[in-house]
Amino acid sequence: MKHQDIVSKMTLREKVAICSGKDYWHTLDIERLGLPSVNLTDGPHGIRQQGENVDKDGGADLLMGVPATCFPPACATAASWNTELIEEMGDALGAECQEKRVSVLLGPGVNIKRSPLCGRNFEYFSEDPYLTGKMATALIKGVQGRNIGTSIKHFAANNQEARRMTIDTVADERTLREIYLPAFEMAVKEEQPWTIMSSYNRLNGTYTSENKWLLTDVLRKEWGYEGMLVTDWGGSNIRVDGIKAGQDLEMPASFGYNEEKLHSAILSGELAEEALDVCVDRIVDMVLKSKDGFVDGSYDIDEHHELSRKIARECIVLLKNEDNILPLKKDAKIAVIGEMARSPRYQGAGSSLVNPHKLDNAFDAFIDEKVNIVYTAGYDKTTDIPDARLIGDAVTVAKNCDVAVIFAGLTDAYESEGFDRKKLDLPANHNALITAVVNVNPNTVVVLSGGSPVLMPWLSKVKAVVNGYLLGQAGGSATVDILLGKESPSGKLPETYPLALSDCSATKNFPGSKKTVEYREGVYVGYRYYDTFKKDVLFPFGFGLSYSEFKYSGLKLSKKKIKDTDKLTVSFKIKNVGKVDAAEVAQIYVRDVESTIYRPEKELKGFKKVYLKAGEEKTVEIELCSRAFSFWNVLANDWTVESGDFEILVGSSSRDILLDAKVKVEATKDVEIPDYRETAPGYYTGDAADISDADFEAVLGRPIPPNHRDESQPLDLTNSLGDAVSSRNGAAINRVLTAILDKVAALNLGGTGDMITAMALELPIRNFVSMSSGVFTADMAEGLLQILNDGPIPSGVGKIIAGLPAGLKNIKNLAGMI
Known part of the structure; x- marks a missing residue:
């Protein structure tokens, strides 16, 4: 100690x-x-x-x-x-x-x-x-x-x-x-x-x-x-x-x-x-x-805002740019469409919600740049129902402009802490707006906001797509910086955008049953799945366009043969062959050419963001260690390299490999390599999105546990109110609670309503006690469980009442919990 x-x-x-x-x-x-x-x-x-925050109604x-x-x-x-x-x-x-x-x-x-x-x-x-x-x-x-x-x-x-x-x-x-x-x-x-x-x-x-x-x-x-x-x-x-x-x-x-x-x-x-x-x-x-951190510190709010803007610019991913419609010409007449242009979604909902010092938006940023714009809302952010009047106004505006820039994306009602998304679609009114506008103005640019992939049924019709994810408080101005070409986009997707939800390897086992979720797809997550099983995607992992172009050349390996204890230096050149200064993210993937154990087609093992002036060329060096070639060996309880050839793949995305070379790696440990070709063939030749019970049990090393609660056993403190639907009293309480929660949802609180619903039905009863500052006592929990387990209601209520005096004494603690 x-x-x-x-x-x-x-x-x-x-x-x-x-x-x-x-x-x-x-x-x-x-x-x-x-x-x-x-x-x-x-x-x-x-x-x-x-802190001492006060909302618009005067409450905390x-x-x-x-x-x-x-x-x-x-x-x-x-x-x-x-x-x-x-x-x-x-x-x-x-x-x-x-x-x-x-x-x-x-x-x-x-x-x-x-x-x-x-x-x-x-x-x-x-x-x-x-x-x-x-x-x-x-x-x-x-x-x-x-x-x-x-x-x-x-x-x-x-x-x-x-x-x-x-x-x-x-x-x-x-x-x-x-x-x-x-x-x-x-x-x-x-x-x-x-x-x-x-x-x-x-x-x-x-x-x-x-x-x-x-x-x-x-x-x-x-x-x-x-x-x-x-x-x-x-x-x-x-x-x-x-x-x-x-x-x-x-x-x-x-x-x-x-x-x-x-x-x-x-x-x-x-x-x-x-x-x-x-x-x-x-x-x-x-x-x-x-x-040691207790120092009198201060920071410049404006400097941090500019840093946030600088970071946001590098996060923006250009997904499509047909006919080089971007960057926008400042002398063009531009339709700026979408409520998110003025009221941006710049962060997620839940415990990470930050109260920003400042908040930029794209509309104001266009005005500051003296761009000739015409704005119209296009949709109401608080609903996903298309509004014919708002869409009609947008169509009228778009017809009379050179370019239409539509700001769309996921709202807090679609993604938040506390609940999962039900589908990959944008809100229906956003999709309807984009479709209507592009039908009257082919020069349509879509700017997306959201924390994860979405489907794009209109992709083939629009000229450009800019993916902003969620860009923080300076995201509005950063987005306009990119749209106007003040800086070339340099972001790359950190995840795959699938063509359909059914294409995802986890879909059949997400979010699982009420008791368990089975990770049957194993190591085949994201591009490891799509690339191995040759699935078409909307946009691959690592993808992102630039206003410039790059040429890769001169791939060299420090050695052609190494031991698994050695390090390998990979070097290559990147040249900016375009007309503007820009940055490129070079990615190194490693592929085991032939292996006994099932392995992904390729895995990211190195990357480097390189800044290049127009015409400039640089040499990139990245060092790979043993882990770049290893897999986890459950028989050896250690990382293991299986001797053989490995391909070093250099590219601009997982699907755009531009340079490749081979290195032979010799294992220094003589250990048994797991071979599941007979016991779990689905991981080799089948589809990892559809793994059988037998295959999963083979790699799991034990029987698959039951995925539903044994309802013959009484509820305990680890159970939630939602688990109690199988009992008579529990079902009645759930019906009342659900009716109340439906009314809460009708208040249109965005993601907050769904979060409240999930907490009410999914929170373990133990947390009623441990997180209530002593207001909900252990006696009360015992009484509630007695009722939920169809025990005598009067005595259960009696236990709850008996706990009230102690609970009331602890109400003062609630103030300290906020």
Whole structure:
């Protein structure tokens, strides 16, 4: 332990108490030992720190925080493929944390985009673990360079919002090691984030917050993690088991609920005090490191706004540019159509929502540039029903302009934390608008906003498509910068855009049943699936156009034959053969030419963003290590290279390979290679989107667990109200609750309404107690469970009433939770 001198002076009550939050956002302070309370605050693309906010009606705004810079979210920054720029963003976030006395910024989120339907994909980087890891590591480096901590999340295999607090992710170890864990591993080994946030879900039967294999065996013993583990807010299940597994800090405060359980477990001998001491020591270490970040800091709001604009420009992806309609000519008469041109969607909804200092929009940016524009709304953002009058106005305007620029995209009602998307379509009124306008003006440019892929039924008719993802507070001006050619677009897609939802490898197993979600597709996620099984796509991974053109040449490998302990240097040249200065993202993929175990067609193992003046040529060098050629060998419990030829593929996307060469790699370890060709042939010659039970069990190494709750067993604290539909009383309560929630949805709250619905029906009953500041007591939970299990209603109500006095006393705690 690092701080034995401090931990040894703590009483048992103090040790137990410091393992839970002081309130919603702070750790417990112990003044006599010099341990201050430190603030952990939502990120990851800006600070959402609670303060004295007042909404327009004079009430407290519980979701929006104090004003801060809203940088582009991860869905956009990943499209920049620029680690240096993201490190700069991290430094700026660190400066804002210092000014606001925030010790730990809760981010970045590195969950893999298993399906484009995940409602929180806007907060995550990519479908690829290597790109995700590199971007996350850069952000962490920037933030922690200011002596401000980060909390990389959500560890691990939390790739959906549906039933996220109870779902059991069923995945084989190889898939976890190659797809869902590498970004965390990279961040730990390169930057040691101060904290790691465990996820809500179960992983192969055990909640991640009490999963010893994940939290101790892999994270600490294998990867060498030295920092503190914190639960996601309300993510603690059985607190004693969490301590045993190495879960250090529970957030938020449970106001004695779990502290008493820990205290009793120590006294009874169920939990060794030495195990508690280890967790306490790591919390103390985080608190003491935070003291170094307690400096009087300030930042220039305007400078950070300009940095946000600079970042946003590099995140914009040009998907189509027929007849070089872009950049726009400033002397043209331009129809600017779409409510999002004036009221942009620039970030996602949920816990990452930032209250921006400033907010640009494209309409104002066009005016500032003195462009001749005519604006019309085209649709109402609060609905997806086409409005004939608004569309008619847009058609009239578009007819009389040289170019029509339509701003469209996903609204908060379509994607948010708390629920998943149901389809890949844009709102119907957006699609109807685009179709109507392009029918009268073929010079139509579509600018998209949204956190994940969408279908584009009008793609063949429009001249250009600009994908802005979600660009933060300066996204409006950054978009106009690109449209007018002030800078050439240089973003590349960090995920594949499919032609149909049915083409996605996870679709048949997303979001799973009420109990489990099976990752049957294994390692075939994103382009690893589409490219291996030769699926046509709308736009491939890594794709993005420029206003210039580039020529690749001169591929060289440092060696033609290496051992798996050697490093390989890949070098090649890129020349800007166009007429404008521009940047290109060169990507290196590795392909195992012949392998015993099933492997993807190719995998990203390196990339570099290169800035080139018109006519300029540069040499790019990228080093590949053993992991670039390895797979996770479950028989050896280690990374393994199978001897043979590997292709080094250099290109501008996963589907546009421009240079290639071969290297022979010799394995230095004589280990058995798993061969599933007889036991799981579907992974070799079938379709990974349609894996049989037998094939999945073969790679899983055990029978597939039941995917539905055994309804003969009583409900317990881990169950939700939604689980209670099988009981008589539970069904009646669900009917009443659903009717109320339908009325809430009718209030047209966008994503907030759906989030409230999901929380009400999917929140485990344990969280009624642990997250209510003591207002909903354990006695009340016992009474509620008795009723839901069709026990005697009067005695159940009696238990709830008996808990009221204690609950009422704790109402004062609610103020501290906000």
